[in-house]
Amino acid sequence: MRNCMSDTKVMNIAKKRGFLWSSFEIYSGSAGFFDYGPLGATLKNNIISKWRKYYVVGEGFYEIESPTIMPEEALKASGHVDHFTDPMTECKDCLEVFRADHVIEDVIDDDVEGLENQKLTEIISENQIGCPKCGGHLTHVWSYNLMFQTMIGAKGKATGYMRPETAQGIFIPFKRLLRFFRGKLPFGVVQIGKAYRNEISPRQGIIRLREFTQAEAEIFVDPVDKDHPKFATVANDELNLLSSDAQLNKEDPKMVTAKNAVETGLVSSEVLAYQLCIAGRFLADLGIPIEVIRFRQHLPTEMAHYAIDCWDVEVLTDRFGWIEIIGIADRTDFDLKSHAKYSNEDLSVFIEYDEPKKINKLVVKPDMKKFGPLFKADAPKVIKALEDLDASKVQKAFDNDETYNIELEDKTVEISSDVVSFNEQEEMIRGEKVVPHVIEPSFGIDRIIYSVLLHSYTEDDEREFLKLEKQIAPIGVNVFPLVNKDKLAERAHEIREELRNQGIIAEYDGSGTIGRRYARSDEIGVPFAVTVDHETLENNTVTIRNRDNLEQVRIPIQEVYNVLLDLLTGKMEFESLQQ
RNA sequence: GCGGUUGUAGUCUAGUCUGGUUAGGACUUGGGCCUUCCAAGCCUACGACCCGGGUUCAAAUCCCGGCAGCCGCACCA
Numbered sequence: 127m128r129n130c131m132s133d134t135k136v137m138n139i140a141k142k143r144g145f146l147w148s149s150f151e152i153y154s155g156s157a158g159f160f161d162y163g164p165l166g167a168t169l170k171n172n173i174i175s176k177w178r179k180y181y182v183v184g185e186g187f188y189e190i191e192s193p194t195i196m197p198e199e200a201l202k203a204s205g206h207v208d209h210f211t212d213p214m215t216e217c218k219d220c221l222e223v224f225r226a227d228h229v230i231e232d233v234i235d236d237d238v239e240g241l242e243n244q245k246l247t248e249i250i251s252e253n254q255i256g257c258p259k260c261g262g263h264l265t266h267v268w269s270y271n272l273m274f275q276t277m278i279g280a281k282g283k284a285t286g287y288m289r290p291e292t293a294q295g296i297f298i299p300f301k302r303l304l305r306f307f308r309g310k311l312p313f314g315v316v317q318i319g320k321a322y323r324n325e326i327s328p329r330q331g332i333i334r335l336r337e338f339t340q341a342e343a344e345i346f347v348d349p350v351d352k353d354h355p356k357f358a359t360v361a362n363d364e365l366n367l368l369s370s371d372a373q374l375n376k377e378d379p380k381m382v383t384a385k386n387a388v389e390t391g392l393v394s395s396e397v398l399a400y401q402l403c404i405a406g407r408f409l410a411d412l413g414i415p416i417e418v419i420r421f422r423q424h425l426p427t428e429m430a431h432y433a434i435d436c437w438d439v440e441v442l443t444d445r446f447g448w449i450e451i452i453g454i455a456d457r458t459d460f461d462l463k464s465h466a467k468y469s470n471e472d473l474s475v476f477i478e479y480d481e482p483k484k485i486n487k488l489v490v491k492p493d494m495k496k497f498g499p500l501f502k503a504d505a506p507k508v509i510k511a512l513e514d515l516d517a518s519k520v521q522k523a524f525d526n527d528e529t530y531n532i533e534l535e536d537k538t539v540e541i542s543s544d545v546v547s548f549n550e551q552e553e554m555i556r557g558e559k560v561v562p563h564v565i566e567p568s569f570g571i572d573r574i575i576y577s578v579l580l581h582s583y584t585e586d587d588e589r590e591f592l593k594l595e596k597q598i599a600p601i602g603v604n605v606f607p608l609v610n611k612d613k614l615a616e617r618a619h620e621i622r623e624e625l626r627n628q629g630i631i632a633e634y635d636g637s638g639t640i641g642r643r644y645a646r647s648d649e650i651g652v653p654f655a656v657t658v659d660h661e662t663l664e665n666n667t668v669t670i671r672n673r674d675n676l677e678q679v680r681i682p683i684q685e686v687y688n689v690l691l692d693l694l695t696g697k698m699e700f701e702s703l704q705q
Numbered sequence: 706g707c708g709g710u711u712g713u714a715g716u717c718u719a720g721u722c723u724g725g726u727u728a729g730g731a732c733u734u735g736g737g738c739c740u741u742c743c744a745a746g747c748c749u750a751c752g753a754c755c756c757g758g759g760u761u762c763a764a765a766u767c768c769c770g771g772c773a774g775c776c777g778c779a780c781c782a
Binding site for chain 2: 138141142148151152153154155156157205206209210211212214216217223224225270272290323325326327328329334430588589606608609610611637638639640641642643644645646648649657659660661669671676678
């Protein structure tokens with residue numbers, strides 16, 4: 127049993143003060159669903175806008191929004207309909223449920239991954255495999271698909287699913303996106319939104335939800351050019367890397383610079399390493415301390431078969447241990463190729479060479495005078511077919527004194543050497559079509575929010591409070607009258623109004639004593655408090671109190687608005703006010 | 706999904722075994738008094754037996770089912 131004091135305390139505050147609570151409470155609730163309350167929704171918005179600042183503004187990726195319900199074909203192509211499932215079997219005697227493939231592999235020592243359920247059922251009966259627990263009989267194998275199924279249209283003829291990830295919504299309109307980016311790699315597209323997975327038994331609070339928010343970026347790159355033009359700007363960032371080798375050898379993670387990681391081949395490319403760094407900077411900016419972050423490389427066995435390299439960004443928690451909050455993968459051309467195949471669309475990019483390549487090519491030319499009479503109405507088709515042919519093959523046939531057969535749609539025609547001529551031709555090749563590789567940083571926003579709350583929780587002798595980073599704190603400033611008389615409350619209300627006019631989320635609190643108000647304010651992580659006291663009435667000054675160290679400075683009211691704006695946006699540090 | 710266990714105001718809890726008055730307390734919250742800087746004090750108010758069914762004259766209490774939480778197992782492309 128872990129010590130989960132922080133988890134318990136943070137979740138209590140979250141529930142009590144309106145960050146998070148489980149959904150549908152008055153109807154007994156439903157596992158795997160959470161509401162974001164007033165402060166939680168604001169915090170979430172602030173974190174998402176910070177994310178946009180990094181990825182949309184900073185990296186120049188554009189954001190799109192696609193439907194959360196997807197037709198079956200699309201998810202068939204992505205592999206989710208067939209493979210986002212587990213083959214399950216149940217013991218008829220003790221009612222335990224097992225992964226069918228695991229049960230089989232334990233007994234027959236053979237890889238059965240990817241086999242049909244029927245085949246798995248057969249293997250079980252042929253090998254007389256029994257329940258691993260009690261030896262009883264196992265039922266036929268069925269697939270448990272983690273997607274929520276629904277119907278599209280009134281008659282329910284078309285099956286739809288709630289999307290299990292936002293990524294597919296970016297791959298599917300790839301041609302449109304490529305055109306938007308005027309045909310050039312690399313480019314990045316992001317999507318922020320809900321995704322759905324019908325987890326068998328979600329029991330870890332906000333860590334495993336059935337409906338959750340993802341922020342994903344899909345970065346399309348040239349497969350042969352995975353350098354990053356801005357790599358120099360992150361090259362010296364230190365990353366706490368736990369490689370797959372280190373895991374296998376039971377070693378600890380190591381602090382490594384991004385530059386070093388790429389040079390030693392620890393991380394497979396600059397683009398991937400660059401994304402690890404950006405993710406690291408983002409988390410640091412949310413106030414998650416570097417000591418509780420590590421980058422864990424997927425083991426070869428856990429990585430999807432199409433991925434080249436994949437790193438999870440993990441955060442240490444007292445209740446769950448290390449949890450994955452971000453996955454950053456090089457998914458290669460898997461997704462685009464798969465959609466290309468299922469949709470019969472060309473999802474490739476024409477990449478122009480720096481210099482066009484000259485090649486000498488043998489071409490075969492028809493002798494038109496002979497072709498017309500010989501093939502009559504088929505002549506144009508034969509000529510077209512001839513153009514698409516590899517001329518050297520035709521020549522080879524003739525060298526062997528044979529004729530060459532051309533397959534038309536409905537017949538085969540014979541070409542002999544006297545109806546064509548050969549020609550060496552110089553051709554310019556300007557480039558080639560390639561299917562881009564995809565670098566995918568995928569963020570679990572709900573888990574990030576949990577991490578932010580957990581690691582902003584601070585307690586000392588006197589206080590328990592959230593040390594939320596000031597740019598993401600839901601409420602920017604609280605305004606208090608020192609006591610409730612002599613018009614102090616009135617002045618405090620005026621200041622609160624003016625702060626709101628400045629675009630700062632500000633609240634007023636006049637109940638209880640000043641100490642209680644500070645305590646309430648700290649508990650929800652309000653970075654600054656403005657207090658109106660009797661000196662305010664004499665000289666129009668107020669105090670600003672810094673949540674983190676309880677210190678106060680006195681400044682004129684007319685300056686308070688700009689000062690707070692500068693403090694909240696990080697343009698000014700509180701310490702500089704104290705001089 | 707299986708087994709165990711728990712479910713009383715926003716929170717913690719008494720009462721449940723042994724059915725019986727108006728479900729008691731503390732903290733929190735709202736209002737008021739007081740209060741010249743970090744949850745003080747006083748007055749006052751709001752607020753609960755997880756949901757559904759059964760047994761009974763009578764159910765927070767006993768029984769059954771559901772839902773949710775916790776623990777263990779399983780699961781987590």
